[in-house]
Amino acid sequence: MKKTDKLHPGEKFSPLTFKQYEGDTFTFGEPGQWQALFVYRGQHCPICKSYLKEIDENVHELREIGISVAAVSADTQEQTRITADAVNPSFPLLYGLDEATMKALGLYISEPRSPSETDHRFPEPGLIIVNAEGVLHLIDISNAPFIRPDIKRLVNGLKFILENDYPIRGAVI
Template sequence: MGTTNKLHPGQPFVPVTFKQLDGSDFTFGGSGGWQALFVIRGKHCPICKAYLGEIEKRRPAFAELGVSVAAVSADSEAQTRLTAEATKPGFPLFYGMDEVTMQSLGLYVSEPRSAQETDHRFPEPALFVVNPDGALHLVDVANAPFLRPDLDRLVSGLRFVIEKNYPIRGTVK
């Protein structure tokens, strides 16, 4: 496996294209609007399923702020359909993230503990928020399933960022 990249806030977010369950491709990044992409481990992760439900509960608040929300995993289309049926999100679930993309996004990658868990390597949770200028405004990359942003704090933080034109933080390299 190659070297993992570290994305820096403020840098242009290189758009990434993912598959959607309707068969079309979707490119995240560079949309001209606020976008939030939640990286999830996949169907095998009960914490991910619960978190998708928590995101869904706050989807109206994200929409009110003009932030589009999506989630992505390395799961297959079939696995992602099962996740969608179980969680019924009102936002897109992308699938098929490959290891090159995981590395380019600076994600931590795990091996399945057994064939019963899943049949492929998978990313640990992350969040990328891209601003209307196409820059990475917020980034959170975790190495375990129980490390995820508090969604109420995220919504209130995004409200503050957007309303006050709060600058991108953590840009010193």
């Protein structure tokens, strides 16, 4: 049986810098603010586009409670442009997630089913949330495109965490 690396809640997160579709860079995981990083499969995935739209419909609620949002894929800048045109998100779309980083984040990685799907390996969905101290607070990793957190439930859960100083769960290694 192969072993996978996992992120562990309660541990300090080593910040990662990604390229933004618009040309700037974006650093995820630096202390100072709660941040949510949604990992999506790529422009070839219609479920991803739908989910990115759901995130965008609720991003204002996340911002109101002090959580910044970004989404990342292994796509190229041009593939990310296709997603940006389809979704028109009000949060940063990041690209160029490499396999070493996918593995370090504990993401499941898939091969394209055919060259018409995409031209590279890609991550399956994930969500990583770091708190203002730069510590991993919530982690959700999936191995299929249709298993993702319900956005409304996530927003309500984050509100509860912040309002009640709810502790990090699942930190026993």
